[in-house]
Amino acid sequence: xxxxxxxxxxxxxxxxxxxxxxxxxxxxxxxxxxxxxxxxxxxxxxxxxxxxxxxxxxxxxxxxxxxxxxxxxxxxxxxxxxxxxxxxxxxxxxxxxxxxxxxxxxxxxxxxxxxxxxxxxxxxxxxxxxxxxxxxxxxxxxxxxxxxxxxxxxxxxxxxxxxxxxxxxxxxxxxxxxxxxxxxxxxxxxxxxxxxxxxxxxxxxxxxxxxxxxxxxxxxxxxxxxxxxxxxxxxxxxxxxxxxxxxxxxxxxxxxxxxxxxxxxxxxxxxxxxxxxxxxxxxxxxxxxxxxxxxxxxxxxxxxxxxxxx
Amino acid sequence: xxxxxxxxxxxxxxxxxxxxxxxxxxxxxxxxxxxxxxxxxxxxxxxxxxxxxxxxxxxxxxxxxxxxxxxxxxxxxxxxxxxxxxxxxxxxxxxxxxxxxxxxxxxxxxxxxxxxxxxxxxxxxxxxxxxxxxxxxxxxxxxxxxxxxxxxxxxxxxxxxxxxxxxxxxxxxxxxxxxxxxxxxxxxxxxxxxxxxxxxxxxxxxxxxxxxxxxxxxxxxxxxxxxxxxxxxxxxxxxxxxxxxxxxxxxxxxxxxxxxxxxxxxxxxxxxxxxxxxxxxxxxxxxxxxxxxxxxxxxxxxxxxxxxxxxxxxxxxxxxxxxxxxxxxxxxxxxxxxxxxxxxxxxxxxxxxxxxxxxxxxxxxxxxxxxxxxxxxxxxxxxxxxxxxxxxxxxxxxxxxxxxxxxxxxxxxxxxxxxxxxxxxxxxxxxxxxxxxxxxxxxxxxxxxxxxxxxxxxxxxxxxxxxxxxxxxxxxxxxxxxxxxxxxxxxxxxxxxxxxxxxx
Numbered sequence: 001x002x003x004x005x006x007x008x009x010x011x012x013x014x015x016x017x018x019x020x021x022x023x024x025x026x027x028x029x030x031x032x033x034x035x036x037x038x039x040x041x042x043x044x045x046x047x048x049x050x051x052x053x054x055x056x057x058x059x060x061x062x063x064x065x066x067x068x069x070x071x072x073x074x075x076x077x078x079x080x081x082x083x084x085x086x087x088x089x090x091x092x093x094x095x096x097x098x099x100x101x102x103x104x105x106x107x108x109x110x111x112x113x114x115x116x117x118x119x120x121x122x123x124x125x126x127x128x129x130x131x132x133x134x135x136x137x138x139x140x141x142x143x144x145x146x147x148x149x150x151x152x153x154x155x156x157x158x159x160x161x162x163x164x165x166x167x168x169x170x171x172x173x174x175x176x177x178x179x180x181x182x183x184x185x186x187x188x189x190x191x192x193x194x195x196x197x198x199x200x201x202x203x204x205x206x207x208x209x210x211x212x213x214x215x216x217x218x219x220x221x222x223x224x225x226x227x228x229x230x231x232x233x234x235x236x237x238x239x240x241x242x243x244x245x246x247x248x249x250x251x252x253x254x255x256x257x258x259x260x261x262x263x264x265x266x267x268x269x270x271x272x273x274x275x276x277x278x279x280x281x282x283x284x285x286x287x288x289x290x291x292x293x294x295x296x297x298x299x300x301x302x303x304x305x306x307x308x309x310x
Numbered sequence: 311x312x313x314x315x316x317x318x319x320x321x322x323x324x325x326x327x328x329x330x331x332x333x334x335x336x337x338x339x340x341x342x343x344x345x346x347x348x349x350x351x352x353x354x355x356x357x358x359x360x361x362x363x364x365x366x367x368x369x370x371x372x373x374x375x376x377x378x379x380x381x382x383x384x385x386x387x388x389x390x391x392x393x394x395x396x397x398x399x400x401x402x403x404x405x406x407x408x409x410x411x412x413x414x415x416x417x418x419x420x421x422x423x424x425x426x427x428x429x430x431x432x433x434x435x436x437x438x439x440x441x442x443x444x445x446x447x448x449x450x451x452x453x454x455x456x457x458x459x460x461x462x463x464x465x466x467x468x469x470x471x472x473x474x475x476x477x478x479x480x481x482x483x484x485x486x487x488x489x490x491x492x493x494x495x496x497x498x499x500x501x502x503x504x505x506x507x508x509x510x511x512x513x514x515x516x517x518x519x520x521x522x523x524x525x526x527x528x529x530x531x532x533x534x535x536x537x538x539x540x541x542x543x544x545x546x547x548x549x550x551x552x553x554x555x556x557x558x559x560x561x562x563x564x565x566x567x568x569x570x571x572x573x574x575x576x577x578x579x580x581x582x583x584x585x586x587x588x589x590x591x592x593x594x595x596x597x598x599x600x601x602x603x604x605x606x607x608x609x610x611x612x613x614x615x616x617x618x619x620x621x622x623x624x625x626x627x628x629x630x631x632x633x634x635x636x637x638x639x640x641x642x643x644x645x646x647x648x649x650x651x652x653x654x655x656x657x658x659x660x661x662x663x664x665x666x667x668x669x670x671x672x673x674x675x676x677x678x679x680x681x682x683x684x685x686x687x688x689x690x691x692x693x694x695x696x697x698x699x700x701x702x703x704x705x706x707x708x709x710x711x712x713x714x715x716x717x718x719x720x721x722x723x724x725x726x727x728x729x730x731x732x733x734x735x736x737x738x739x740x741x742x743x744x745x746x747x748x749x750x751x752x753x754x755x756x757x758x759x760x761x762x763x764x765x766x767x768x769x770x771x772x773x774x775x776x777x778x779x780x781x782x783x784x785x786x787x788x789x790x791x792x793x794x795x796x797x798x799x800x801x802x803x804x805x806x807x808x809x810x811x812x813x814x
Contacts, residue, residue: 052628094467094619114629120389120620134753141745149738195688195750195765202746202769203699206739210706213735241709244655245702248648252698255644256691261633263379264691271695 004235005228008288015169015285018277022176029179037175038182040190041088045121046074049087051104052112056082063087065107069100075186079262084114092118135171138198139164142205146212153216158293163208166278166286170204171197173277174270192267200274207245207282211238215290227294231287239283246279327793330786338669341676374679377686377764380634382627383461386470388434388617390427390454429603430617431456434473436573456617462627470619479521479608482567483557484577485513489567493574518557518566521608523550529608531601534592540601541592544608551587559583568604576604637690645671645697652701656708658799658806662787663704663780670700670779677771686764696772703740703780706732715809721800722792729785736777743773 026036033039041048059076062085066073074088092100097116104111146160153159174197181187214234222230253275256268292298378385427450434456438446447459460469482497489495498506499517506514528545546554558566558580567577578591591604649667652660674693678685685693711728719727750766792799803809 050629052626094470094622098467112626112628113624114626116622116624118619118622130753134749137753138746138749141749142742145742145745149741192688198746198750198753199692199695199765199769202743205742205746206702209739209742210735213738217731217734237713238709241702241705244705244709245699248651248701248705249695249698251647251651252641252644252694255647256637256640256694259636259640259643260691261636261687263629263633264637264687267688267691271691 001229001233002236002239003232004239004283005231005288005291008284008291011284011288015173015281019169019172019176022172022179025176025180025183029182032183037179037189037193038187040188041117041119042190045091045119047087047089047092047119048115048117049085049089049092049100050115051085051087052114053083053085054109054111057085057108058082059085061107065103066100069096069103071096071100077186091120134194134198135201138201139167142167142201146205146209149209150212150216153219155293158290159212162286162289162293163205163212165289166208166281167201167204169281169285170200170274170277173281174200174274177273178270187266192264193270196267196270196274199271200278203249203275204278204281207242207279208286210241211235211282211287214238215287228291231291235283235287242279242283246275249275327786327789330782331790334669334783334786338672341669341672344676344679345672374675375682375684376630376634377684377689378459378461378623378630379625379687380630380685380690381461382625382630383459384469384622384624386458386460386473386619386623387451387621388456388458388473389620390430390456390617427454427456429607433570433607434458436571437473438469455620470622478571479524480517480569481519481554482569483516483518483561484565484567485515486564488565489574489577491574491576494572495567495569495574497569497572515567519546519550519553523547523553524608528588529605531598531605539592540596540598541590542596542601542605542608543588543590546587546589548587551585554587554589555583555585559585568608570607575607576600633687633690637687637694641690641694641697644694648698648701652704655808656704657808658791659704659708659711659784659788662791663701663708663784665787666704666779666783667697667700669783670775671697673775673779674772677775678768681771683767683771684764685768689764689768692765692768693772696769696776700772700776700780703732703736703776704784706736707780707784712807712809715803715807721803721807722796725785725788725792729781733781736781740773740777744770747773 029038030036057078059078062076062078063073066087066089071089071092074090077086078084079086097118101111101113143160143164146163147156150156150159178187178189178193182189211234214237215231218230218234222233225233250272253268253272257265257272260268431448431450435446435448438448438458438460446461447457449457451457458473478499480497480499482495496509496512496514497517498514499520501509501514523546525545525547528543530543532541532543533539534541562580562582565577565579568575576591578593591601645667649664652664652667654660656663674696677683683689707728710732711724714724714727714731715721747766747770751763751770799806
């Protein structure tokens, strides 16, 4: 048996170290863009135009064509050797789009329309609202489910709440790093990012439940042992499984990152970070937190800190 | 530690297992047949024209459907515009003002009503089909939105213009013929006499009046006095009244077809000459629903509500094809890596789990085709991720099996104990993922984010099928192998299972 929970405050410190830069990034992002992560047109409304061009271009050339059509250009991004231009601009109606494509063809020759998205404000408001609802609904359903599934162990609500804390940890890690990427490389959260986040939440809880299940099984069998020891036994027994499963998911995600299409790279990377964080938080946050709670360490810690000050 | 549970009944290979094995092989065979019945990655348009309908349906039902982001195309969300009602006090001074207020409130209620949206959807569907887009999807979403998906349309701007245009309404003399609703006809409107006589291949029906001569304010439905049957009321302007009076005087007892965009909606019989420009349609077996529908079509000439584009997503065909190719390559590499790892780490059970994983993949694709699931790009990612995750249940079981073996339990008992003990954790953890999928699905549906919805569906199917493949299939395989090679397995546990059995 490994005494895994002994170093629980070290694990919490590591988590804090990862989350802190993300939180700082979220504050900076809020100052600069008004939101903790940069939002794509899915949430803010506007247009996304991705065109393939016959020759390498400069972003100013592309911007000029858009401005000539009377369009505000938020950003121009060039990829694939400056042969693909991604332009973010205001909401464009179909007639304007036709004129725009003609102007692009006049300026650059044979222009291939790769992607063209327009999202109006009425849609983006609904998306934002429902996104928040979806996360809250998922948390409540999972809290209820765990409390129900572990109704036979003492304090089932603790299990549910610690799983939710681990889940919030994963959300903070993922959103924080995404926010950082937004500041550094201009990453924008879209509905895909949201799906990735929700998947991370699902798998984070799945990992936590596997360890919880072992504690549930061991509790009646190891009646003489302290709770901390039962937890250590359970963690040791499930450690192999947690790492092996994580490894298999990593194989697939690395394959997708290396060989998959460019349009899902961000999505996969978010998932990759989220799943890694999910495994970590299950083993090193959710489960040790149970021990902290059982030993009533928080009030003791609090008293000690207060005592030192006084 | 696990030795405390020593009471497990040893299960030998029974007839039940052989039947199960046969069923699994059969299922895998059927799945494989469905997978190979048509190209694994085929576009909707791959169904050739002119095939008999049953054959076309068979091809379509065995073709993997690709979302717009993978095959290219346009998705548009149209929103019904509800005019804000003015509540200003001055309106209440005159009877017209009050009437106007009542009408606006009524119109807004009608615009938000389900019936109105369904009528609009049907009209858009007709127009889209008229464009020759065969596999278009037109759906009502929520209270006031319509989603139009046009796969592989080369000119989405023009398609959209057609979808949004005002339809053309005519009242047509059927020349005494009985034209059932839905019939597409030619009419004389807008043609010169010479052009009409030049058309010899089909009957050209004379247009009596057009939608321009209708007075929309006088259109509505009412219950007929005495019988209470539904009745559609309509009124014409002076020009229309004159034309209709002239025509109806000589055509009593004959049908007058209401035609929208050259398609017959209804063909009521003229019972008496209509001289005052106020007509009513009733009788037959017309229900209130149909009456409302006809009234809506008459009032708006076409779309019962003005629709504006609130979202438009277009993906060019090259980008989609590129994504498909790359995802297939990435998927195969990912799957092979998982198979290799499982074999090296878990030995014989790992090989069997790999076999179960292959069956899993076969079944997943067959299900996608049968349900059918429209595969989007995040859907592909969800599918590939679920392949990585499908082995999770196997890992739980095998780890448990190794524990039992190390604790000194006999091989056969360890196998069964592995499955038994791992069950609760597999069930609880997968159930929580399924619950998350459900929330994702509802979330995706409520905003028409078909990408999110597609991802939730693929992940949920993956979780459900993985429980079958990782538990039932793997256990049956293991039992079969043990039944055939039991003694050999016992002797070579270190090589075949990665655990050395301590012999007494």
